[in-house]
């Protein structure tokens with residue numbers, strides 16, 4: 213554990229914790245973005261450039277904006293202040309603990325933490341491209357099909373809406 | 379073809395760009411502090427008070443009737459009437475403004491004060507670069523700063539001033555003739571009610 | 585090849601580094617690489633504001649600034665002093681923290697892009713393996729700061745401006761990336777340095793720039809259209825729309841923070857222009873083989889200034905687009921053309937060289953393009969307006 217990792221981990225955890233605790237929904241999203249950026253920085257620090265940069269592009273650039281827009285489209289104009297700790301907090305914490313337990317079990321049982329990894333995995337973007345185009349071409353195509361279907365669905369919904377207005 | 383309109387536009391702006399370096403006529407800018415646009419005669423910027431003769435206070439035409447103060451749309455004129463009297467432009471004893479302020483930061487140059495003044499005492503000036511670094515005091519002009527001579531008025535608005543002067547000459551001639559007639563009448567019959575009646579009429583026109 | 589004048593900055597950096605103890609060398613090296621960029625580009629910003637005001641003035645038959653110093657050359661300094669000494673007004677109901685952070689984030693995000701721009705031979709802050717990807721990833725962070733500015737000001741104009749800006753940036757980011765994909769396909773690398781090196785050769789006196797190929801010229805045109813929209817410049821300046829929403833997302837900013845927004849916007853423009861130069865115009869390489877003795881960074885900045893001049897010229901010529909025209913252009917013309925262009929790049933790669941390859945490639949883009957533009961034009965039917973209240 214290097215100092216850089218500790219700093220980035222603190223930033224990430226603080227960001228995501230703030231995203232849960234803050235009262236203003238937009239502040240939550242902004243704090244969450246800090247968390248995303250922290251994760252991306254950890255990827256970059258691990259020399260996983262492609263994943264790290266994609267994380268920034270997709271999560272900071274697109275998902276955060278999407279979330280913010282969703283909040284603004286649905287939120288009442290005057291920010292109502294819901295209680296931060298709702299009555300579901302017990303349920304929530306049970307689910308969180310369960311997820312954490314599963315993940316921790318997976319990590320511990322995989323034995324990844326004991327074996328020493330090569331210090332610098334040299335994976336170039338070209339190798340990722342090769343893998344996507346050869347070994348993982350079917351999953352990639354299926355994903356593309358799924359996204360196209362989603363896109364068409366979105367367009368259809370938007371078109372129906374337009375006709376209603378007319 | 380798409381983009382032909384854009385190309386035409388680009389050619390036009392390029393012509394302007396290079397043309398402005400080649401021919402000076404293209405540049406319409408007047409380089410203000412050094413060059414100025416010649417003003418037309420009816421130019422109006424801010425009001426000033428006209429005085430006759432050499433002394434600005436004695437010759438002030440304003441009689442503090444306060445019509446302009448009431449009519450000014452943004453209410454930027456402030457007048458306080460004097461207790462004593464002094465002869466006005468025609469020679470009649472009249473009140474004069476003890477205080478006469480115009481806040482030219484508020485004035486909108488509408489010329490209404492000039493139009494309503496029955497004594498031709500307030501006129502529009504042609505000075506426009508009045509900027510100052512004191513935005514409250516510097517733009518609140520008092521009666522001394524506002525007073526300009528009739529010669530100055532004649533210089534900036536000759537036609538208008540000539541008409542006003544002619545009117546005043548007529549008035550003065552009338553007043554003189556009246557005074558002479560009165561003097562004659564007084565000589566003929568010492569007790570006549572007319573002059574006594576004439577005085578209060580003038581005095582009531584406040 | 586490595587002329588001393590060309591490498592003067594690199595050599596002086598190494599010379600300075602030799603005074604630093606070995607432990608501190610990575611840090612010192614980073615500082616010595618970053619600081620010149622942090623100085624050079626804001627300086628270019630200052631020069632550009634003057635050039636822009638002068639150029640726009642001349643385009644409109646005016647003088648432009650000519651009071652401060654000879655020919656108005658000191659105008660940027662006067663502007664800087666003015667914006668520094670101006671009162672900093674924050675709206676009472678604004679979200680103070682976010683309002684304060686937005687301009688800082690914007691400028692920081694704008695600066696990050698410069699890390700992968702090769703300004704000259706051996707002059708790049710960081711030669712990332714995925715440099716182009718990094719550039720676009722960082723560029724997408726600008727949107728968030730724009731949103732922060734628009735939202736935190738609690739003003740309807742700011743919010744409208746931010747919404748417009750984000751909609752526009754997202755719409756044009758897709759063609760921007762797709763237009764540069766052709767170069768990545770051809771160069772086979774995401775690293776900006778190797779992309780420039782791929783364009784470095786000469787045939788006779790002519791350079792091997794990617795812009796001199798059918799897919800290159802189309803890609804360059806599309807990239808510049810998208811870059812203009814990304815940097816919110818006229819004719820795509822709806823987010824600012826002075827006549828409608830006054831200044832868009834930064835209307836509630838004044839003084840130095842306003843200047844920061846201005847700086848961020850121009851830095852974004854320089855960065856995308858620099859990327860266009862890197863991808864299509866051969867980066868820092870000279871336009872003719874007999875001109876290689878001129879230092880590489882001079883060529884980079886000369887090309888940058890040429891593109892900036894183009895931006896100013898366009899700004900002085902075209903009126904602002906409407907929102908629907910903006911979106912139609914993005915989704916119905918720029919995006920399909922960019923996709924076609926990728927096909928062209930593939931065809932170019934696999935066909936044998938010669939004039940036939942040129943003809944085929946041009947035909948693939950040109951024929952569908954004429955139909956696309958016809959579609960765009962057909963929509964321009966003017967209808968008699970009806971008003972509900974003004975009869």
Ligand code: SF4
Nearest residue numbers: 450485486488489491
């Ligand atoms: S010009 Fe109009 S605004 Fe100015 S003092 Fe006269 S009446 Fe008032």
Ligand code: SF4
Nearest residue numbers: 440441443444446495
């Ligand atoms: S209307 Fe004329 S005479 Fe009356 S107060 Fe105004 S300037 Fe003086």
